Amino acid sequence: MTKPVVIVGASMGGLRAAEALRRFGYLGPITAIGDEPYAPYNRPPLSKDVLKGEVSHEAVAFPQRPATADVNWVLGTRVASADVANSTVTDDTGLVHPFSALIVATGLRPKRLQVPNGGLAGRHAVRTLDDAIALRAELVPGANVVILGAGFIGCEVAATATLLGCSVTVVAPGSHPINRPLGRTLAAEIKRRHEAEGVKFRMKSTVVDLIGEDRVSGVILDSGEVLPCDVFLEAIGSHANTEWLEGNALDLTDGVLTDGALRAVTTGGGSVENVFVVGDVARFANPIFDDVPRRVEHWNIPTDSAKRVGQVLAAQLAGENTATLLSEPFAPIPSFWSDQYDIHLLAFGLLGLADEIKLLHGEIKGDCVFGYYRESKMVGVAGIGMRSTVQGYRSEFKLEG
Template sequence: MTKPVIIVGASMGGLRAAEALRRFGYAGPITVIGEEHHAPYNRPPLSKEVLAAEVSHEAVAFPQRESTADVNWVLGTRVESADLEHGTVTDSEGETHAYGTLIIATGLRPKRLEVQNAELIGRHAVRTLDDAIGLRKDLKPGARVVVLGAGFIGCEVAATARKLGCEVTVVAPGSHPITRPLGVELAKELQRRHEAMGVKFVMKTSVTDLVGTTAVEGVVLDSGEIILCDVLVEAIGSHTNTEWLEGNDLELSNGVLTDNDMRAVKTSGEAWPNVFAIGDVARFANPLFDDEARRVEHWNIPTDTAKRVAQVFAGQTQGPFAPIPSFWSDQYDIHILAYGLLALADEVKLVAGDIQGECVFGYYREGKMVGVCGIGMRTTVMGYRKEFELK
């Protein structure tokens, strides 16, 4: 019997890998093993629509395509370990699965605040559908919400909670929200717009402890000040889910290092021929920018990296893999669209529009554009996209 392709991780990356394998002609067995009970669904609505209304799994689930009807989905099952030398993974039920090819798509899990009284209820993170449904119950009008972290997820949750009538305070260590990667000027403007909607910001501040006996009642700041709250949302970054891969010959510092074909790299630098990593958990160099390997947590990366793996698997690659990173964010009526790796920039400048209205910023490294980001002005932003195509 042919050993299957086993995909570990049943989110967007796992689904897209299965679809792409079929699209590029692989007709053999595919097993996808994932920890969540839900079939693959789209995560971006979790910080917006799913919090704002009674949105079910059905509304965010990816449509199932006929080509993947025969894929064996093993959901609600966590893979605990892998033995790459012998080509097996072992799950939480104790079952060992042999693979011909392994695709690692285990993504990220949220970092949580490390405090002494960590057992309080009312603490939330937003990564899974169940997380978002749990938070939604607590976002009642008038509820005092502290959002810890001022990145994209923190800002989106703050905007949604504010729209629901919550009293929202964002607490974060940076100077302004999403300074990285947006740059200070755009970040200041974003803060101004949030403040105009009634969100408070306590920046350059961290939380040292929580107040409360059974439920969270407040956060203790490093200044000693206390902010009382009913709900705490922790949006302070992520950990890569790679513990299950330890003990194998893999480079696992900050995700799974891969080569340009998304093959997992051994500590010797040689790549495993039949082990790939995709999505948030993969760290790879993108020749559009340079030869430094980075993890890119943008929504397009699972789809792009899955397609690359399927092409490699089918022997149908054409040229180097150089996906154009793209992201978007919706906060109130602010619609941000960006291409490139903005965080690489040493210079950021307004290239079109008016910062208080619709605008486009260009991001440059040593004079070469590495990113573009707009509020509105879609056609202008899209016009810059070709700057990132591999020449």
């Protein structure tokens, strides 16, 4: 019997990888194993629009295409380990799944705060649909919501919770929300707009402990200040889900290191021919910017990486010579957006690399476009409104020569 391509992770990256395999002509068996009980769904709305209304799988499910109707989805099942040398993975029920090729699409999980009195109800993170359903149920008018972390997810939930009538305080160690990667000027304006909506900030602060018996009722800051708290959201970044790959001599330093074909790279520096990585768990160098491998948690990365993997792997499984394909660069243009109140931010590139940020168009109090430069070369562009203008800069991000 033909061994299947096994995809571990049944979210956007896993779905797009299955679709790409079919699109590039692979007709053999595909098994996709995911630890959530749901078919693949769209995560970004979970901290934005979807959180305002009734959160349901139906509202965010990706449409399934005829080409992938025969994919064997094994849902609600966590893969516990992989044996790359023997081409198998083992799930948490002990079942062994042999593979012809493995696609790693296990993504990230939220970092959680470690505090002495941490075992309380009312603590939340937002990554999965179930996380969003649980958080939505507690965002009732008048609730005191404390959000630890002022990145995109923290700020988006702050906006949504405020619109739902909650009293929101954001606590974060930095000087401004989303200061990195947006830069001080834009970050200060976003903070101003949040404050105009009633959000309170405790910047340069952190939470040292929680107060409550069974359920959180307050948080203690490092200044000693106590904030009343009915709902505590932790939005302090993510860990890559790679523990199940340990013991295979893969380079698992912050995600899975890959080559330009998104094949996993060993600690010795060689590529593993039948282990591929897609989505935000992949750490790859993007030749548009430089040769430094990075994980990129932006919207287009699962889709772009899955296309690259699907093309290479389909050719490889068909027994074709892949030398030319493998030598092609993987150079996706990172793209992301954020919605907070009437702020609609659209960005391209890797803004965090910039050593200089310039206002290019408009004015900071209204619609505006900022350019992000490293050694005078544009590495990012971001705008509030002015979509066409922002898009016009996308062509700046291309390979040299």
